[in-house]
Amino acid sequence: MNQSVTRFGILGTGRITRRLVADLQSTDGVSVGVIASRTKDRAKSHAQAYVIEHAIEGYEALLQRSDIDAVYISLPPSMHAEWSIAAAEHGKHVLCEKPLAMNLDESRSIDSACREHGVRWLDATGWLHHQRTDCFRKWLNEKKLGDIGHISASVSFYAPFQPGEHRLNASLGGGCLLDLGWYVGGLLTFAVNESESAVEADKITVRASAMMKGGVPYRLTAMATIGDGITATLSCGYDTATRKWFEIAGSESSLICDDFTRPWAERPTRCWIHDASGSVNPKTFEDAQERSMIKRLIGDENLVPYHRQALRTQALLDAMTVSISQNGEAVEAEHTK
Ligand SMILES: NC(=O)c1ccc[n+]([C@@H]2O[C@H](COP(=O)([O-])OP(=O)(O)OC[C@H]3O[C@@H](n4cnc5c(N)ncnc54)[C@H](OP(=O)(O)O)[C@@H]3O)[C@@H](O)[C@H]2O)c1
Incomplete structure (x- = not known):
């Protein structure tokens, strides 16, 4: 602009x-x-x-x-x-x-x-614009963790909701699949896209199941395979205390973050690289993810990588929706450019 x-x-x-x-x-x-x-x-x-x-x-x-x-x-x-x-x-x-x-x-x-x-x-999606996420990108691009084997992500919060809450209304797009699945599915999409070890990064097959309440997914569990070598487990829902964490497990070490969607209030923004001997390398960062996102939107930077991330996440959520309707059958996410 x-x-x-x-x-x-x-x-x-x-x-x-x-x-x-x-x-x-x-x-x-x-x-x-x-x-x-x-x-x-x-x-x-x-x-x-x-x-x-x-x-x-x-x-x-x-x-x-x-x-x-x-x-x-x-x-x-x-x-x-x-x-x-x-x-x-x-x-x-x-x-x-x-x-x-x-x-x-x-x-x-x-x-x-x-x-x-x-x-x-x-x-x-603020977390994609955090300085910490730039480090995740760099480490995945550089294969700092070795070859990626498994990814897991969990995002939840504990209801109760107010009457009229849109999250409980299917016709308004309610339910944890879209609301919180956007984060866990987005983390998987991000990790795969950024990892050079993803042989067939575009091929994601998912099996999902959901506990329904009032016509919307209330708790969701999904397993995914990516190409030939990577697996993932995803969990989200409205009936466990706040979780917003992931683990990306590589052949040499694991990247762990316990607040990737939004850093915990009044704590240093952090993540850990955890190696096979138990040694931990914690990192801390400045927090300004939303302002970074806004600056990116109003700037001149090419936004196509962010569009690709959003479309691939949406394709993964579509595949989860189909899998849920087919009692957890494996469904391949549509390929998006
Ligand atoms: N990025 C994040 O960290 C983050 C965090 C929370 C939520 N979100 C997302 O932000 C969006 C809004 O979430 P929210 O929790 O702020 O929602 P909310 O409190 O329910 O507010 C939604 C607003 O939409 C308007 N609206 C128009 N038609 C409506 C309808 N039929 N029913 C209900 N509201 C209607 C209402 O404003 P008026 O009636 O005044 O026009 C209402 O205040 C969702 O997509 C949610 O996933 C993002």
């Missing part, structure tokens, strides 16, 4: 907007001038709380404004494709919350609309 300040508008008043709006407002070269809600009152109260000048009713009205260059979409997953595509058609750059969409077809439609209208897009 060429202009000195990118003016953001916010679609929705969800809980996550509190954090992301603050991140936008504290990023150099970004301003937040408008927030839109389904109701004028809610828009007004959030505008006041977040110190945003304009509060408007209706998402379409925000897209029509000429004083907005980009949007942050924090709506339930079933609305991500519709509003990302509409934003692109209005010439607005898109930062859309995770999961990018309900399925791969919708994700591809977002990507195509943004290309067609010459706007930039990112899914708001």
